Amino acid sequence: MRKFIIFLFVSLIVLEGTLGAREISGTDFVRNINILFLREDYRQLIDEADKGLRRYRLSRKEKNEILYLEGLSCIKTGNCKRARDIFNEILQTGRDGYREKAYIGIADSYFYAKESDKARQAYEEILKRFPESDRLNYIYKNLEAASGGRLTREGPTYYIVQLGAFRSLRNAKKLTGRLARKKFEYYIQKTAKNGRTLYRVRAGKFSNKSYAMRLYGKLKKKGFPAKVIIE
Numbered sequence: 469m470r471k472f473i474i475f476l477f478v479s480l481i482v483l484e485g486t487l488g489a490r491e492i493s494g495t496d497f498v499r500n501i502n503i504l505f506l507r508e509d510y511r512q513l514i515d516e517a518d519k520g521l522r523r524y525r526l527s528r529k530e531k532n533e534i535l536y537l538e539g540l541s542c543i544k545t546g547n548c549k550r551a552r553d554i555f556n557e558i559l560q561t562g563r564d565g566y567r568e569k570a571y572i573g574i575a576d577s578y579f580y581a582k583e584s585d586k587a588r589q590a591y592e593e594i595l596k597r598f599p600e601s602d603r604l605n606y607i608y609k610n611l612e613a614a615s616g617g618r619l620t621r622e623g624p625t626y627y628i629v630q631l632g633a634f635r636s637l638r639n640a641k642k643l644t645g646r647l648a649r650k651k652f653e654y655y656i657q658k659t660a661k662n663g664r665t666l667y668r669v670r671a672g673k674f675s676n677k678s679y680a681m682r683l684y685g686k687l688k689k690k691g692f693p694a695k696v697i698i699e
Contacts, residue, residue, distance in 0.1 A: 494524035501534055510541035517541075532558050532566040539573050548581040568598050572607065579610050587614040602651040604686065605672040608679040627680035628697045629672040629687065640667035647671065650690055 497520045504513040517538040521531065535558050542551035551573065558570040575590035591611040594601065601607060631647070631654075634640040640656050647654045647669075657668040671687060671694070674680045680696050687694035 494520070494526045494530055497524050498526075498530050498533060501537055505537045505541065508544075510544045513541045514538055514545070528561055529564060529566075532561060532564060536566050536569055536573065539570075539577075543573070543577055543580055548577040551577040568594070568601060571597065572603065575607075575610070579614055584614045584616060600686065603653065604679075604683050605653045608672065608674055608676075608683070612675060612679075626699045627674045627677050628670055628699055629674075629680050629683050629694055630697050631669045631671060631687065631692055631694050633666045633668045635664060635666060637667050640669050643669050647692070652687065652690075652692075 497516075501513060501517055501520070504510075504516065517534050521534060526534070535554050539551045539554035539558075542548070542554060555570040555573040555577070558566050571590070571594050575587055575594060578584075578587035578590055588611060591607050591614065594607055595604075595611075632640070632643055634643075637656075644654050644656065652671055654669060654671050657670055659666050659668060672680060672683045674683075677696075684694050684696050
């Protein structure tokens with residue numbers, strides 16, 4: 469009986485150690501940080517991220533995911549300098565899926581801090597580093613805003629990248645579903661023409677024609693029936 473009790477006690481210690489090792493993997497920690505971000509609880513996320521990064525053994529990908537969400541949260545709470553430090557820490561870890569996101573995060577940190585010249589330079593650097601970025605529309609939009617509308621205008625007001633116009637919202641959403649799967653940003657514009665409702669699927673609106681043509685080229689390369697129209 470005594471031997472059996474000792475055996476149980478040792479087994480519990482081993483089991484506890486196993487559970488502890490599993491906890492150290494950081495799976496629950498990473499999931500909880502994502503939940504805090506979705507809840508927009510940015511200050512709590514920053515606090516938990518700082519504690520967890522010291523406590524848990526994480527893979528490089530897990531650590532960069534946490535740092536990225538912490539950096540975004542710092543921007544949301546107005547601490548743009550700290551956000552830049554965090555994004556630069558991601559860049560020091562080498563190449564992975566968060567490298568481009570970190571560069572965009574740095575540019576955004578200048579943009580939201582209203583440091584327009586630095587933001588413009590940072591966005592232009594992203595376009596050089598990642599000419600095939602899935603976020604071209606977002607980058608161009610912020611680049612234009614950071615430039616204070618001083619970009620060269622060629623002709624009429626805006627250049628629109630449009631992929632289709634549908635009488636059925638359902639058909640428009642079929643196309644946007646394809647765009648989403650390819651990670652393109654898009655929007656649907658509801659309008660009326662000849663007394664009928666139309667749903668226009670668009671991927672960008674620019675005051676600079678070259679930006680529109682660049683996005684147009686990428687969409688065509690991926691097989692989408694894009695065209696550039698002027699409004």
